[in-house]
Structures are given as structure tokens and as C-alpha cells.
Amino acid sequence: AQSVTQPDIHITVSEGASLELRCNYSYGATPYLFWYVQSPGQGLQLLLKYFSGDTLVQGIKGFEAEFKRSQSSFNLRKPSVHWSDAAEYFCAVGRSTGTASKLTFGTGTRLQVTL
Amino acid sequence: DAGVTQSPTHLIKTRGQHVTLRCSPISGHKSVSWYQQVLGQGPQFIFQYYEKEERGRGNFPDRFSARQFPNYSSELNVNALLLGDSALYLCASSLSGGAKNIQYFGAGTRLSVL
Numbered sequence: 001a002q003s004v005t006q007p008d009i010h011i012t013v014s015e016g017a018s019l020e021l022r023c024n025y026s027y028g029a030t031p032y033l034f035w036y037v038q039s040p041g042q043g044l045q046l047l048l049k050y051f052s053g054d055t056l057v058q059g060i061k062g063f064e065a066e067f068k069r070s071q072s073s074f075n076l077r078k079p080s081v082h083w084s085d086a087a088e089y090f091c092a093v094g095r096s097t098g099t100a101s102k103l104t105f106g107t108g109t110r111l112q113v114t115l
Numbered sequence: 116d117a118g119v120t121q122s123p124t125h126l127i128k129t130r131g132q133h134v135t136l137r138c139s140p141i142s143g144h145k146s147v148s149w150y151q152q153v154l155g156q157g158p159q160f161i162f163q164y165y166e167k168e169e170r171g172r173g174n175f176p177d178r179f180s181a182r183q184f185p186n187y188s189s190e191l192n193v194n195a196l197l198l199g200d201s202a203l204y205l206c207a208s209s210l211s212g213g214a215k216n217i218q219y220f221g222a223g224t225r226l227s228v229l
Contacts, residue, residue, distance in 0.1 A: 004157075032214050032215060036220075041222070042222055043119070043205060043220035043221050043222040043223055044158070044205065044207075044220040045220070046217060046218075046219070049217065051215055090157050090158070092157075094214040094215070094218075095214050096213060096214040097171065098170075098171065099165075099170045099171065099212070100163045100170040100171020100172075100212070101163065101170075101171070101212055101213055101214035101216070102148065102160040102163060102171055102173070102214075103148075103150075103158070103160065103207075103218060104160070105157030105158050105159075106157050107155070107156055107157050108155075108156070108157050
């Protein structure tokens with residue numbers, strides 16, 4: 001069965017500092033990978049996705065992620081964090097099973113930004 | 116364009132009661148999925164509906180059921196509520212049912228079971 005691990009439950013960075021959120025997945029085939037962000041009281045917003053091709057993908061709000069098959073990782077990065085980036089970040093694997101398709105999420109990383 | 120809309124926003128129920136949550140997908144989207152997000156956890160897949168048919172079900176008891184209407188809106192029903200059903204219930208819509216289709220999420224319904 002597929003699984004997603006986000007090793008860091010909580011990360012604190014200073015505004016303007018760089019950010020890297022870790023994500024490791026377990027899945028037999030080439031995965032469809034996603035990063036979502038959830039602000040308090042909000043639903044999930046898609047930051048970026050990877051299906052195939054270039055392993056470095058760009059997303060919204062200045063985020064990027066790199067797919068590394070050898071490490072089963074899909075880490076999210078941002079060069080300079082803004083206070084508004086404080087939120088919960090979820091990595092997810094998408095797959096089809098039979099007639100269904102679903103997302104399997106990690107437990108999330110809560111990002112705190114200090115001024 | 117309107118995004119995925121869910122109602123109600125918040126709900127308080129007592130153990131043993133029944134609850135119905137509603138979801139309207141983005142216009143043109145034919146697939147709706149439901150997820151349960153317990154505090155401190157990532158969302159867990161409950162159901163997927165596509166073209167009004169159930170396409171998949173997660174590891175949830177039969178107390179959970181859902182349906183999709185001809186206008187592609189959807190309802191999630193939970194019977195005999197337990198304290199452990201307290202969670203944020205998220206609805207997501209996508210154009211079709213495949214795994215490459217982006218799922219767009221609503222803001223969720225916060226259910227509290229007392």
C-alpha cells in the first residue's frame with residue numbers, strides 16, 4: 001500500500017530565510033505527487049504537482065519541489081519565506097485503484113514564520 | 116467562477132445522531148471525493164463518486180454513506196455518530212475520475228460530536 005511520510009511535524013523559520021519541507025513516499029510505480037497548503041479554517045490549496053518529465057517543478061507562491069526517485073522523495077522548497085506562508089503543508093500521492101482514484105496524504109508539517 | 120462549496124460550515128451533534136453534509140462541485144466537474152481530517156492528521160479518503168456512481172471507498176464503516184446527484188452535487192451521510200467522528204470533512208471535485216485529475220477542495224465542514 002502506498003504511504004507518505006512527512007518527518008517534520010513543526011518547523012519554524014525566520015521571514016526571508018529559505019525553507020525545505022521533506023516528503024518521502026512509498027509506492028511501487030511512478031507516483032503522481034502533490035503538495036497542498038492549508039491555512040487555518042481553510043480547505044486545501046494545490047501548490048504544485050508532479051506527474052512525469054522534468055523532476056524540478058514550479059508552483060504557485062514561489063514554491064518549487066524536486067522529485068528524486070532514488071530517494072523516494074518530493075521535497076518542497078522556497079528561497080525566501082514570507083510571513084503569509086505560515087500554514088500547514090501536506091504532501092500527497094495520487095493513484096488509481098480499480099475504478100477509483102484517491103489521494104493519500106502525509107500527516108502534514110506546520111510552518112511557523114517568525115518576524 | 117465559484118469553487119467547491121460545502122455546507123454547513125460547522126455542525127454540533129450528539130452521539131447516536133445522524134448527520135448530512137453537502138457539497139457542490141466546481142461547474143463542469145463530474146467527480147466528487149470526500150475526505151475526513153481528524154485534528155493533527157492528514158485527510159483520509161472516504162468516498163469517490165464519478166458520474167453519480169460510487170467509484171471507490173476508503174476504510175470507513177458502513178455508517179458512512181454518500182451519493183451524487185444528477186447535477187453532480189453530493190451528500191455525505193453518517194449514521195449513529197461516535198465521538199471519534201469529530202473531524203473536518205472535506206469535499207473535493209475534479210473534472211473526471213482519473214488520478215491525474217487535480218482535486219480542488221472546499222473549506223470543509225467542521226463536525227463536533229458531543
